[in-house]
Amino acid sequence: MAQLDAIDTAILKVIQQNGRISNAELAERVGLSPSACSRRLDILEKSGVINGYHARVSPKALDYKMIAIVHISLSGQFAKTLAEFESAVKLCPNVLVCYLMSGEYDYILRVAAKDLEDYERIHRDWLSALPHVVKINSSFALREIIDRPNVGI
Amino acid sequence: MAQLDAIDTAILKVIQQNGRISNAELAERVGLSPSACSRRLDILEKSGVINGYHARVSPKALDYKMIAIVHISLSGQFAKTLAEFESAVKLCPNVLVCYLMSGEYDYILRVAAKDLEDYERIHRDWLSALPHVVKINSSFALREIIDRPNVGI
DNA sequence: GGATGCGCGCAATGTCCTTGCAAAGCGCGT
DNA sequence: ACGCGCTTTGCAAGGACATTGCGCGCATCC
Numbered sequence: 001m002a003q004l005d006a007i008d009t010a011i012l013k014v015i016q017q018n019g020r021i022s023n024a025e026l027a028e029r030v031g032l033s034p035s036a037c038s039r040r041l042d043i044l045e046k047s048g049v050i051n052g053y054h055a056r057v058s059p060k061a062l063d064y065k066m067i068a069i070v071h072i073s074l075s076g077q078f079a080k081t082l083a084e085f086e087s088a089v090k091l092c093p094n095v096l097v098c099y100l101m102s103g104e105y106d107y108i109l110r111v112a113a114k115d116l117e118d119y120e121r122i123h124r125d126w127l128s129a130l131p132h133v134v135k136i137n138s139s140f141a142l143r144e145i146i147d148r149p150n151v152g153i
Numbered sequence: 154m155a156q157l158d159a160i161d162t163a164i165l166k167v168i169q170q171n172g173r174i175s176n177a178e179l180a181e182r183v184g185l186s187p188s189a190c191s192r193r194l195d196i197l198e199k200s201g202v203i204n205g206y207h208a209r210v211s212p213k214a215l216d217y218k219m220i221a222i223v224h225i226s227l228s229g230q231f232a233k234t235l236a237e238f239e240s241a242v243k244l245c246p247n248v249l250v251c252y253l254m255s256g257e258y259d260y261i262l263r264v265a266a267k268d269l270e271d272y273e274r275i276h277r278d279w280l281s282a283l284p285h286v287v288k289i290n291s292s293f294a295l296r297e298i299i300d301r302p303n304v305g306i
Numbered sequence: 307g308g309a310t311g312c313g314c315g316c317a318a319t320g321t322c323c324t325t326g327c328a329a330a331g332c333g334c335g336t
Numbered sequence: 337a338c339g340c341g342c343t344t345t346g347c348a349a350g351g352a353c354a355t356t357g358c359g360c361g362c363a364t365c366c
Contacts, residue, residue: 004214012210019172019206024322033346038323040344049214053172054207054302057165061157061202062305069254069261086298098299101222103292108222112304139256145239146251149207151265152215177353186315191354193313 004049007032011040012049016150019053056149059112066113067141071105074132081132082106092126105137155200160185164193165202169303172206209302212265219266220294224258227285235259237284245279258290 004012010030014021021029027037044050059065074081082100089098089109097110111127113119119138127136157165163183167174174182180190197203212218227234235253242251242262250263264280266272272291280289 009215012208012215015208016210017205017207019208022322023324034322035324035347036345042324049211051209051211052170052302054170054209055165055168055172056204056207056302057169057304058202058204059304062162062165064304067252069252090299093305095299096301096304098297099220099222099294100296100298101292102295103290105292107298108292108294109299137256139254139258139261141252141261142255143253144251145253145260146243146248146262148249149205149209151210151212151217151249152246175353176355187354188316188356189314191356195355 008040008044008049011037011044013150015041015050019055063114064112065115066119067144068109068111068113068119069139069141070109070111070127071135071137071139072107072109072127072130072133073104073135074106075134076132077106084131085133088130092122094122094126105135155196157202161193161197161202164190164197166303168194168203172208216267217265218268219272220297221262221264221266221272222292222294223262223264223280224288224290224292225260225262225280225283225286226257226288227259228287229285230259234285238286241283245275247275247279258288 007030011026014026014029023038023041024034026041027034030037032040041050059067074085085107086098086100089095089107094111094113095109096112099108100106101108109127111119111122113122123136123138127133160183164179167179167182176191176194177187179194180187183190185193194203212220227238238260239251239253242248242260247264247266248262249265252261253259254261262280264272264275266275276289276291280286
């Protein structure tokens, strides 16, 4: 991962906010010719600085109206215990985010559900069935205040 | 927000995973002519089903190596109290996600920091300075297990 | 049955992306 | 300071792509 100069960070800044901008306009915004810009973008993609491009779809349009934050504790922190839990949690499509955490709980999850009934199903069929779980604590998001797509401006 | 048919959801499915796909290829994948596909995509964007497109940039490439999950309680739940807190928290660029929550804490935040020293600065200059806060609880992500860009497959 | 509206495919035109190539910038060692 | 090699740039060309107008098919409704 090579070092990024000012033009690279400018490209990242623009494309984090507008992932479908044309290369021609991107080039103009960062003060480069289209060909040079295209080549830089290519390098950023292939080097892994840019992981991918994603459309942000309104969850409500897909009928997902609930977000739950789930705290989970396991019965131990052995590597095998963690690995088995993680393999299992990755299979649940409703789990959007999962972090291994320091602190009181071992994992924290962001889960999308269509409604309370749907969440009850997810909780029963997926979360409760995850291996080595000894405690689950679900809270529900009442409102989204911030959801930034970018890091570090 | 009109109802989405099978082709619309197919478009959303593809473009959530590959936001920079060409319209020609997208059309081919969903079994439509490029012109029809372009018009559908246009409608999805203008109706707000698609909120935007974003490149996913590796936080480490921008030197952001830490993710903190912060739980915050306020001194009350009056609308004015919440509104003042929310206006203030939106100004902090390190706060990537913020939800108003049910449960023990009022808000939950995902915060990006370059390192522990950077987080200490954010905590001191931003989080502690937020209005009406009576309790802050920070946990740190040890590892990211899942971070899906999509909702509902 | 005819009128209406919606969504499609086709075609054309203008724009854009990409690649080769030569020149300019840059660091570096002599 | 000079020259060398490496990197990156801008330009140009050819091919791909996006967009818009147009006519057709199909379903619905009168």
